[in-house]
Amino acid sequence: MFDSLNRHMLPPYGGWIKTPNFDRLAERTVTFDTCFVGSMPCMPARRELHTGRYNFLHRSWGPLEPFDDSMPEILKLYGVYTHLVTDHQHYWEDGGATYHNRYSTYEFVRGQEGDPWKGEIRDPEMPDYMGGHTTGLGGHSAGRMVIQDWINRKHIKEQSEFPQAQVFEKGAEFIRENYTEDNWFLQVETFDPHEPFFAHQTFRDMYPHDYNGKHFDWPPYRRIEETPEQVQHCRFEYAALVSMCDHYLGKVLDLMDELDLWKDTMLIVNSDHGFLMGEHDWWAKNIQPFYNEIARPPLFIWDPRCGKAGERRDSLVQMIDMAPTLLDYFNVPIPQDMQGKPLKESIAADEPVRQAALFGIHGGHINCTDGRYVYMKAPAAPENGPIYNYTLMPSHMRRLFTLDELKTWEAAKPFTFTKELQTMKITANPYNDLHHFGTLLFDTETDPQQQAPLQDEQIEAYMTDHLIRLMEESDAPDEQYERVGLKRKLPEDAQKG
Known part of the structure; x- marks a missing residue:
């Protein structure tokens, strides 16, 4: 699971970013063309992942509630081992603090965005930058978050030190340790390519271009005020981070091949939502109407029960369908309060599960x-x-x-x-x-x-x-x-x- 991954920029959906492993993924899975978000943004989407029902009509960003049905916890109660590996720091904030303990075990990698990780009282040296999180969302000091991000970056130099790299390495470690066992669910979740678009230089070099302006890899949440050159530069910074995501996705596919996991292991690759990179004259999300660039995330699923690969599906699906799909896969009863539907027949034969969403x-x-x-x-x-x-x-x-x-x-x-x-x-x-x-x-x-x-x-x-x-x-x-x-x-x- 990626965060803020734009489907319209991925080649399997007609995009231009260099992602050979997403192409490879599309050849091995069913690609959904009509997947829509449900509740925006990050933690509301994750509440849907757990509960299989909409969040946004009743409350804003927040934790799981005492009355919520949690898919990982239900799996755990039915004897399925569940493990979370993530660098998504929102799980450890006040508004996400009830999610990770629903899993049997979990690992957290530090350092993304303004994660309050390394403690330095003196402000760090920073480039002359533009952008930054100018909204102060969630009561957080926007300026302090940018400062903390530059403190964190001082400790992330080698490619192996990037949080995303560590997440996928720890995910691979779990698979190698446990792949011969039965009944396990692994959630490998990276915060990338969420802003700031901080990628290793290897991937930035894939998009050479002339740019002499201020440092700009963190778009603000507002209408576009930047020049076309600045917008294009930021899009290349985003592209570099997506190509980095593609690289580590390839590590998972390599492991699926090496260990022959395709024969009995479901694989789901998705994102919580997209992100405007200048389309409709906007940056980001949350404020403007949710145009398709935000509202239609990518979704790829391999289900070994039907073995369908390299095919497209038109069925209208959402994040709320992930919980019942996973419960169904493990033959676990689906709670009556879940609004989502298991996608077994949608994957196999494009059977619709809803008229509207x-x-x-x-x-x-x-x-x-x-x-x-x-x-x-x-x-x-x-x-x-x-x-x-x-x-x-x-x-x-x-x-x-x-x-x-x-x-x-x-x-x-x-x-x-x-x-x-x-x-x-x-x-x-x-x-x-x-x-x-x-x-x-x-x-x-x-x-x-x-x-x-x-x-x-x-x-x-x-x-x-x-x-x-x-x-x-x-x-x-x-x-x-x-x-x-x-x-x-x-x-x-x-x-x-």
């Missing part, structure tokens, strides 16, 4: 797709409210909820998936300035670049029906309908339709 971020557009049309329902008013977090684990990305936030909480009635538990209903801070984007409707078959929004009342009504149905199936809070100007179907309406 939701995706979004807490407090952002509520989006729906049927695989062709993408409908983005915007906040109905500039203030973008009301919006609440429903949680029993009140923590944000890098901090706990403040006392002022907690003073607003009231007990909420149980949702269908909270195992009869009431949650804390806490006033949330919505994403600002989303109303001006407006509601958008795209036909991605005739307009794959999403440059020309449709004005079609019939198609909008069709997508609205899907949207409301899926929100009701998710037991979305009442205010989510109000926030984007929708109305629940009344019981008599549901009976009619």
Whole structure:
């Protein structure tokens, strides 16, 4: 599992980055062409990986909840050994602290992004750089995160010292130690190619180009203000890191070949979401509407039960399908609260598992797709409210909820998936300035670049029906309908339709 891996830049999806091992992967697996994100960004997607249900309608970034079903923990309870190897530092922050202990064992590699790793009081020497995490997301000092990143880079020089290299080495170590055993699940998860785009020089040399500007490998979360030359340079920095990811993916494929794991071992290669690199005049994610560059991540699956390889699939699938797919593979019962579906028959014969899917971020557009049309329902008013977090684990990305936030909480009635538990209903801070984007409707078959929004009342009504149905199936809070100007179907309406 990679983070922020752009499918549209990978050659199996028509891209230009040099990735011979992703080409090799596509030859050995089934490639999904209609995979969409669910909940954005990092930890909300990982909550979906564990629970098989949407996160973004009920809370923002946060830990697993006491009522959540966790796929690795369920596997563990049924005798399947589960192991996590990752350099994704968000697992060790306040908003991710309940995930890693669901596995039988885990290993964590330090040093990615602004990971508070090496302790130096004096600020390091830094190049004259541009960009950086200018949003201060999660209450973290953006400036301090950049400073810490440059401290960390002082301790990462040789290729073998890069966190990603260590993650794949430790993953290979687990495989070599345990490949003759049965019933194990290994999650090899690297933070790359998430920003900053810090790759070893070997991979940067694969993309020679003239550039005399400031150091720039960490795009800000905002509209493009940079020159075309600066944008292209940053895209090459990203490409270098993706090629580094490709190199280490090749190590896994080599091991699959060497140990003949293809005969009885499922392989899934995916990402949580994409990342805008200048498309639609934007950097990054989270703030703007979730165009396909963000919303459609790559997905490759090898299932030895059917043995299908080198084929494409059109079935509409999401991250919520990973948990039931893995439980099904090990013949473990799938909890009733999981919304995702096992993909066994989709892999084998492109059998669809859903008509439509939701995706979004807490407090952002509520989006729906049927695989062709993408409908983005915007906040109905500039203030973008009301919006609440429903949680029993009140923590944000890098901090706990403040006392002022907690003073607003009231007990909420149980949702269908909270195992009869009431949650804390806490006033949330919505994403600002989303109303001006407006509601958008795209036909991605005739307009794959999403440059020309449709004005079609019939198609909008069709997508609205899907949207409301899926929100009701998710037991979305009442205010989510109000926030984007929708109305629940009344019981008599549901009976009619």
